[in-house]
Amino acid sequence: MNKKTQLIVLTLILIAVLGGAGILYSRLSAGAQTGQLSSTTASDSSTTAPDSAAPDSQSQASDSPAQESGTAPDAESSSPQEDDSADTQSDIPExxxxTVVDADGNEVHLSDFRGTPVVLNFWASWCGPCKNEMPDxxxxxxxxxxxxxxxxxxxxxxSRETLETAQAYLExxxxxxxxxxxxxxxxAIAYGVTSLPxxxxxxxxxxAVARAMGAIDADTLQKGIDMILPPAE
Known part of the structure; x- marks a missing residue:
């Protein structure tokens, strides 16, 4: 495969990735507000952060990478409630x-954690709102x-963020x-991240059940976690 063909293939792959990210971004952005949770399913209403946190979040959310900003029922007789649950799950975008790396340079993939609920947070050490929510x-x-x-x-x-500056902040x-x-x-490309956190x-x-743009407090974080934890038995 010559260089020209390789370039064309890589370009098509990038377009496909960006297209998928755009669809996910659109689904999660509908009705989204700064410092609030936005559900991906139409049947769910947005979960808002406490009013006291909203002003701070709104003033901080513009930070971006570019700028700081008995008998089991038969399958045929399953209840409508169970069917609704299945439909809701199918509405959630994947x-x-x-691929990212850990502190030792080892590759880590989101798919490595399939089977476990995940809280995925994008941050930088130069981002004030990121640092505000990090302890929670x-x-x-x-x-x-x-x-x-x-x-x-x-x-x-x-450049603006290096392994050294990030690790220094964590330490x-x-x-x-x-x-x-x-x-x-x-x-960043897969999720179309344009602002931090x-x-x-x-x-x-x-x-991807929900998303929050901007800094969130402990209560809002817990609400998001509750949305992805399996129901209590």
């Missing part, structure tokens, strides 16, 4: 896979270890939640 994410990650997988994906562009603040580095823009809540089946 969360795109991506760290506390929740420790409290829910083994139940929910947290992926704190750093926007490591090699200085004592953040122990799992952090990864998007050195190849794989995650941005958080996705992904269920165990790999569905």
């Amino acid at each position: 969360a795109p896979d991506f 994410f760290d506390d929740a990650a420790a409290r829910l270890e083994g139940q929910v997988q947290f992926l704190l994906v750093n926007m490591t562009d090699g 200085e603040t004592g953040i122990s939640a799992p952090a990864y580095f998007d050195t190849s823009y794989s995650a 941005t958080t996705y809540f992904i269920d165990a089946q790999g569905g």
Whole structure:
């Protein structure tokens, strides 16, 4: 395969990835407001953050990578409620896979965690709102270890944010939640990330259930987590 053919193939792949990200972004952006959760299913209403947090979130959400901003029933007689649940699940868009690296340079993929609910947070050490919400994410990650997988994906562009600056921030603040580095823009492109922080809540089946743009507080974070945890038995 010559270089020209390789370039064409890579371009087509990039277009396909961006197209998928655009569809996901549109689904999650409908009715989205800063500092609030936006559900991907039409039957779910948006879950809002407490009023007291809204002003701060609205003033902070413009930070972006470019600028700081008895007998079981038969299958045939399944209840309407069960059918509605299946329909709702089918309405949830699939969360795109991506490749990032850990602190040792090992590749990590979102698909590695299929079967476990995931909280995916995009952040940078220069982003004030990101740092404001980070302690809540760290506390929740420790409290829910083994139940929910947290992926704190750093926007490591090699210029404004480097591995060194990101790791220095984590060490200085004592953040122990799992952090990864998007050195190849794989995650940023897959999710069309244009502002920081941005958080996705992904269920165990790999569905992107909800998204939050801008900094969120502990209560809103927990509401998002509750949306992806399996129902209590």
